[in-house]
Amino acid sequence: MRTISKYYLVCFISFLSVVGCTKKDQKTYPQKVPLTESVYASATIQPDSLYEAYSSVSGILDYNLVEEGETVRKDQAIVQIGNLETEMNKRNVQLSLRLARDNYEGEAAILREIQDEIKTALLQLKNDSINYFRQKNLWEQNIGSKIEFDNRQLAYDLSQNTLRLLKRKYERTQNELSTQVMQAENDVKAAQKISKDFTIASKIDGTVYALYKNPGEIVSTNEPVAAVGHSNRFLIELLVDEVDIVKLDIGQKTWILLDAYGNQVFEAKLSKIYPKKDERSQTFKVEATFLVPPKKLYPGLSGEANIVIAEKDETLTIMKEYLIDGSRVLTDEGEMPVKIGIQSLDKVEILDGIDENTVILKPNR
Known part of the structure; x- marks a missing residue:
């Protein structure tokens, strides 16, 4: 027991020495x-300018038109979504626009036919006018019959009325065909906009950092399809x-x-x-x-x-x-x-x- 007591006494003294030295070493001065x-x-x-590109329509992804890491220009197409029905509709409205323009200003324009009718009516009016005023002069000189004078006057009045109706018809048809052209142009613009919604383009000059969909996968409006940002x-x-x-x-x-x-x-x-x-x-x-x-x-x-x-x-x-x-x-x-x-x-x-x-x-x- 005496040996053990000496051991603990030595340890205790050593501990106090360490504590004392540590405390002394922990003094310092502000600097x-x-x-x-x-x-x-x-x-x-x-x-x-990193952003995620979303589609405004739902569909099936047809093509990724670029690769990840590829640089793109502003408005360059990145992703193409399938839109067969939309493409067919765009072609149909383009055909309608072509037909409307042909009717309005083409070789077989409806207005040209009415213009020919107006030319014919002008010639007829000129002829009936000559006959009427000649017969009127004769009648004022008591030459000729009253029936013949009345017939000339009636023909002249009818020619004037026919020409007037044809001019109105021309104006009305011109307005209608012009309206049809404008309506067809609007239909084409609407179809192009809808078709454009199926093509996702870059909003900036930059780099495509990620493509989130593969061809054949479903694209929805609440999931991003690509990430684009500046290159440098x-x-x-x-x-x-x-x-x-x-x-x-x-x-x-x-x-x-x-x-x-x-x-x-x-x-x-x-x-x-x-x-x-x-x-x-x-x-x-x-x-x-x-x-x-x-x-x-x-x-x-x-x-x-x-x-x-x-x-x-x-x-x-x-x-x-x-x-x-x-x-x-x-x-x-x-x-x-x-x-x-x-x-x-x-x-x-x-x-x-x-x-x-x-x-x-x-x-x-």
């Missing part, structure tokens, strides 16, 4: 150093905790670390703050743009970011682990209140309460 306060965010690279312009999508969002402003310096580039740091600046919180992740989305982007970027590259919200070239600081409850430090004379300023991941600025000559002790946690 004046540069300090930067920043907000952490997770980062994901996305193409600028990328932005950094950042997710920020809700407790930090109020500290951010447009234009703040941002440091980016991408997993694909190891420890290489890229400088960016905050360009957009989205006002709506994601209720599932309890984060806000913000965007930053590279000042000098990496040589190669791909959608979905991930990493992390630090958004700088305050910087000082030199200020009095202590390690955070020496701070008690965010407002006090432990000194040889006991706990003392301090006023803190900006803070980094491991340091905090001291604005008042202690100076560089104050010995501070690490508190027991």
